[in-house]
Amino acid sequence: MSTLTAPDTAEAPPAPSGVQKRRIIFASLVGTSIEFYDFYVYATAAISVFPLLFFPASDAGGALLASLATFGVAFVARPVGSIIFGHFGDRLGRKATLLGSLLTMGIATVIIGMLPTYAQIGLWAPVMLAIMRFCQGLGLGGEWSGAALLATETAEKGKRARAAMWPQLGAPIGFLFANGFFLLLTIWMGHDSTDPAHDGTFLTWGWRIPFLASAVIVALGVYVRVKLEETPVFARAVARGEKVKTPLKAVLQTSWRQLIQGTFIMLATYTLFYLFTTWILSYAIGATENGMLGIGYQDFLVLQLIAILFFAAMTPVSGALADRFGRKPFLIVVTAAILVFGFFFDSFLAPEVMGTGADANMGLMLVFLIIGMTLMGLTFGVQSAILPELFPTNVRYTGSAIAYNFSSILGAAVAPFIAAWLVQNHGVAWVGVYLASMALLTLLSLFSTKETKDLDLDTLTAKDAEPAVA
Template identity: 55%
Template sequence: MSSIVASAPAGATPANPRSRVVLASLIGTTIEFYDFYVYATAAVLVFPHLFFPAGNDTTALLASFAVFGAAMLARPLGAIFFGHLGDRRGRKITLVGALLTMGVATFLIGLLPTYPTAGWLAPAMLVVLRLAQGFALGGEWSGAALVATENAPKGKRAVYGTFPQLGAPIGFIIANGLFLVIAAALPSDDPSRPSLAFLAWGWRIPFLFSIIMVAIGLWVRLSLVESAAFENTVRKGQIRKLPLGSVLKSHWKQLILGTFYMLATYVLFYLMTTFSLSYGRASPAGAVPGLGYDYTTFVLMMIIGVVFFGIFTLVSGPWADRWGRRRTLIWITLGIFVFGLLWVPMLAAGNVGVMAWLIIGFALMGMTFGPMGALLPELFPANVRYTGSGISYNVSSILGAAVAPFIAVALWSAGGGSPFWVGIYLSAMAVLTLISLLIGNEGRRYQQLKSIVTEGEPLTAPIRLGYSGLRYPAP
């Protein structure tokens, strides 16, 4: 590797208080994931009815998921744009810009006309705003992860890296909890379809509510100061004119590995949060059979599962700090592989089996998602870290999240309503992630993130070489 990073001098005081670091990294991703989940829920409940021509329900759902996936295509562009700003101008201002972009796009979705009113202009505007959401999320995650990990105390980087990851389950609970409250206030006579009042105006409330959450997030993030890692990079004159060029030239292997590290995580994520909502609510006697739960019951079951998502996200941090990121993820990815093979017997076991499926799936999601907050930033030096980690994370969203709900619905339909091939799809993606983890090199060296040391400079502190306990000796 052309550059390595050494630890900060002993006794150095973090620029940001730890409570502020935790809150800023957590609240921003909570808001971003809230906005994303609000759309994901509406993509199942509302948009097939309101933003596409009436006709075949499966076709409308696939069209809605296609728009959902369009945001994933914009995420790498957002990672490049915001990564460029974050590596050249700093983490703080970039995170503020990403949060504003997401918040405004989500708010405007709540004001859109529907297909009966505006024709094809309605889904066209929905696609534009969905692309803006994806563009913003492309810059949000890596910045939040850097705020957490670059300000983490010694030996706690994976623990701190779980706080931005925790925004995913919290955002899910807030978004779906709000939809549940609105659905309860506007009940439907048909459990497979939202009420007329919900379709007329109730669905807009969660989108409009996002502007309040964005205001809170901006207040927290504007109180941050830049991390020591970025300030050291500026002081040493190591800011790159074009971070993307540096990443592609010197760190392309890390880009590829990071992308495949995230693949199984993304597929599992969107199967459990988006596909499951369609499969769980579909009638057993429908054109494409499902589990037949009413909306309220199934979402409450999902929320129980997401609680385990949050718990195991936090649990995974200490594991990754103790045993190493790769070693931890290798075992968890094996668990995901086995989980995919067990979909049919679990989902055929009645309420207990379905609840176990949700709990195990979301627990695995927390265990695989948590260590990524430290693992991906550690692949890159500070002067290209925002760009590199953001591209890996978000290119994986195209390979995994963008197509996962679409492929899952297609496999579900082709299989006559059986989830067998959807589970096999998840297991296959786990194999690709497992291969990347086995050939990766994180287990041989933890980068220390605080400052860049170019090759040939003396190291001021030993660098731990992974869970084996070997150390690179200081001169």
């Protein structure tokens, strides 16, 4: 099959100027930081607030599992969001779709900050919380892929992974803001997670502030993104007449193998991250009588905030190394390291090794968190390059978004729940075995994938496009 060429009348738009490129970098970074901030605010509250206010149960373990179940609702919504926003992203363009995803996420987060609790309206409280969590998932389902395409489709030749790492930095930045906000509030309001006062200031109204504050930063994100221009790669595809009528149908026809590969390439990354941001918090601050460590919330959150800096530092390193050595060999090495690390969980986290309560070895915990977050930065930084590179331009938004978000169901939605169940029934060592098994699946997917470092994102073969061109 020959390569599709542009019609004689189609003129390729000029590449983005230096000012526009800087604007794209800032917009992708700010936008994903806001989206991840919203997402992590919920994740933190799902551990420390919602089990107390929205999910009354006869035991603390049952309330925690119920709260983590609603945390997973967003991951069910994310593939739906990827289909919806991917459709418009491939039909109308990247810019308009990114505005829609940002507003969907932000509005849902603000509403969560206004919800009445179980004590006020009964079962309607967790139902409404779950609905808003679903809306959060819809927004994030379209956000990441659009931000990644803004970066990759405007990158210089040979520097695509370095450009693509900018939206990835939004994850640690959002985490720092969300959890730093909660830390300051709990210190200011004198909240003690080991002995929470239901009538205290924090649980009465203080926990709502981080959710309501999202309105301000979402307005900033909208302002930045309104000034963006369309990516030249997408504009050239439109000029060549390659825009598709139904992107979902097209990607299933032309790129179903890449969907499967992309889903499993992200699997270890997702599992690692949500074990180290959500599950580990529940395990660290959980009651010792339930087999957990009983560390104070504020003390542990300080360690998490230190460790997340290593995540942020390794993200640009990941992009540079992936541009130099290639996506596939680099990710194979990092994923193998994640697999090996999984077999050392018991050596760090077993209560008899770590200690509990005031006797917990905080230095050992910090080392454990730093190792995990370092690996996270190395594996996460390159994902926004390799996933878009798997798909042709006319279905790239839909394809990369579906792969990214279906992986979230397999690797993130269930990870905190499975890990909490494993600890309660089999011990913390099995959490590491679970992580290692997910890393093995990622390795198998990587071995089946071709290297994409030198791929031209403007290239689209007739074989790929013919079933899909409108």
